Amino acid sequence: MSEQQQETADTDAEAAPDTETDADAEPAAPDEQTSEKLVELAKRRGYFFQSSGAYGGVGGFYTFGPQGAALKGNVEDAWRDRFAVAEGNMEIDAPTIMPEPVFEASGHLDGFDDMLVECPECGESHRADHVVEDNTEYEDAESLPIPEVEEVIAEYELVCPSCGAGLADQAVETFNLMFATNIGPGDSQPGYLRPETAQGIFVEFPRLKEYARNQLPFGVTQIGRAYRNEISPRRSIIRTREFTQAELEYFVDPEEDEPDLEAVADVEVTLYPAAEQNAADGDEIETTIGEAVDEGIIGDEWVAYFLGVAKPWYDAVGVDMDRFRFRQHLSGERAHYAADCWDAESEIDGNWIEMAGFAYRSDYDLSKHAEYSEDRFTVFRQYDEPKTVERATVDPDMSYLGPEFGGAAQDVVDELESLAGRDRTAFESAAQDAAEESSGDGTEPRDSDSVEIELDGERHEIPVEKTGFAVEEQTEAGEHILPHVVEPSFGVDRLVYTVLHHAYAEDEVDGEERTYLALDPEVAPTFVGVFPLQNDDELESTADEIVADLRDVGLSVTYDDSGNIGRRYRRQDEVGTPFCVTVDYETLENEETTVTVRERDTTDQKRLSVSELPGIMAELRAGELEFDEL
Known part of the structure; x- marks a missing residue:
């Protein structure tokens, strides 16, 4: 019927x-107003809407209604099936609030900033790089240094998006995006709402490696909320202050582990490399994962592997492949620890938005937490056969260090052990000088026949004869290494918006x-x-x-x-x-x-x-x- x-x-x-x-039922092509229509539909049909509407609403926070929560949950389940279950990775659920030392170690306290410019008339604060990108030909103002952003604002006589007042004479300042809080009453411990889910994985690595039986490679996934105090949240759920991330931290031995590139070599991808972005006539490249690796377009094989895994998955959940690409980070926007980084981007009303980042983070994160914490973030690598190696050791004379340094004597021991491990020549040259100075003439070693360490910002010289320095032959079954990390990080909210936008269609049925x-x-x-x-x-x-x-x-x-x-x-x-x-x-x-x-x-x-x-x-x-x- x-x-x-x-x-x-x-x-x-x-x-x-x-x-x-x-x-x-031929669908009409979405027009430039699709986003406006979609936001209206989303509110009316229970996909998403601004939170706390009864109190006037608050910028950057959205509630997913019955339809939106179900769609978001299905997307998360699909991601879990592909990146956790199918890849054989673990999943955890870490707290959203973490103590301050975590973010001191990760670098978020000092370097997690956006550029802010404040209107002198209405007092509204705006992302300075967004003001530049929206009103000039600059497409990546975020990678520019602050003085250059100020010059661009003055050159183009840019104005406040809210009231139209000139911004040319206004200073551009940095603004840390983390939400601060206190943990506990009274003299409480300072903490922050996590700006990414990744740190919850990194800080638990000493325990997680045990669950993986200390065998590399292994991956840990997490789907959860993150928080960034955006200066000017905009475009509904594309840029918010509370959002959901789905992240995979994949830990590898950089010298021995290689991805199964054959499994993704034939995956066809649209790439926008940095070289093409910088070229006057640069354009996107249609290629395959295998060809992109062979030609050096994608420099890291692990990043290439996960791009190859992600592309068909995006297709499966409903992203329009005609409006999808992978864009390589330019040098100015790539994190200093990232050897290579690519974004998965979707086209929305003529603009490209980032949906995920794929980065090779080296050993930066684990080395930082190892430096700041009291735990071990290494994994033991077993040798095929035991090796006899020379190791520098110290056995300091505590009868000397105790009176000399008091309660800091153990810290001196720790510094001497660290120095011996990384630069034994400092002891060997000092010992040689000491031997030459005391060769039969009865003279005492000079101060220069010492090794130098730094303690609490002060430099101290320790006579080499008091360090108990020696080089010993040891038979070792393996060594402790810091794993490197490959990180595919997905923004769930932006993906949900993309799926809805790309699915939106209009047609005419019998008039x-x-x-x-x-x-x-x-x-x-x-x-x-x-x-x-x-x-x-x-x-x-x-x-x-x-x-x-x-x-x-x-x-x-x-x-x-x-x-x-x-x-x-x-x-x-x-x-x-x-x-x-x-x-x-x-x-x-x-x-x-x-x-x-x-x-x-x-x-x-x-x-x-x-x-x-x-x-x-x-x-x-x-x-x-x-x-x-x-």
Whole structure:
């Protein structure tokens, strides 16, 4: 039965023509106002909306409604399946508040800043680099030094986006993005809301390596909230102050571990390398992961591997591959510890937004936490065969160090041990000088026959004879190494926005405009809607049974008996429900109990047996069956 036939049977006064065919349902290309329309739809249909609206709302905070929370959860589950389960990685859930020393070690206290410029008239604060990018030809003002940003603002006579007052004479300052808090009452411990989920993984590495049996490589994933006190949050959930990240920290032995590049070598990708960005006529490159590595476009093989894993996954969850690329960081925007970094970007209304970053972080993070903490962040690498090596050791004379340094004597020992490990020549040259000075003439060693250490910012000289320095041969079964880290870091909120934006479509069905979300069945908030054609006890009872059967096989189902059938289809189309099942009078009259199943994008309809319906719908949800194959 067609939609028009169903509506004819429906006595609802709202009935409207709804004859739909595949040819009728050609979607129109989204216009420049798609984002405005999407934000309105998202609020009306329960995808996302600004939080605390009853109190006027607060910038940078959004609530995901019933549809949005379900979509977001499905995206997170899909990410977990691919990057945790399929890759054999662990998952943890760390606190969102961490003590200050964590962020002192990670560098966030000193270097996690944005550029702020304040309007002299209205007092509004703005991201200075955004003001530049929005009003000049500069595309990456974030990588510019502050004096140059100030020069650009003055040169172009840029004005406040809020009131139009000139900003040319205003200083551009740094603003730390972390939210500060206190842990505990009274003389409480200072802490911060984490600006990324990664640190929750890094600080727990000494314990996590035990769970991995000290075997590299291994990965740890985490999906959770992060917080950044953005100067000027904007564009709905694209830039917010509270957001969700899905991150993988993959720990590798840089000398021995290699990725399985063959598994992703043939993945086709669109790349925008730094060299092309810097060239006057530069453009994107269409290539494969294997070719990009062979030609040196992607410098690190581990980064290349995860780009190859991510591309088909983005495709599977509904990102339009015609509006997707990987862009390499320019030297000015790449973190100092990152050997290479690429962003996954999507096109939204003519602008490219970052959805994920893929970085090779070397051993920066673990070395910093090893330096600042009292724990060991190394992994023991077993040799194939034991090795005999020379090791420098110290056995200081405490009868000398005690009176000389008092309570700091142990710190001196620690510094001497560290110096011996990294530069034994400092002891050997001092010992040689001491031997020459005292070779038979009875003179005492000079002060220069000493090694120099630094303690609390002060330099001290320790006579080499008091250090107990020696070089010994030792047989070792292995060595402790600091793993390197490869980090794919995904922004979940931006991905959800991209999926919705790329799924947004409009068409005309028999003279009536239709808006729908062509969401992939894997992530759609509701998979199937079930409708009794009319308010009839027998139809409704059968529909209730179908709902229960579909839910029993794990499908997300909604039941709707309000309004004419065409209006119900429209409601489900607009929230992206892939399929609708209608229980009509043919269901009751035919010898074999059947229902009408309608597909969202084409509006095609097929008659299916109720007994086979749960199995068929489950196969459609899993991607094991296509609707046009029925």
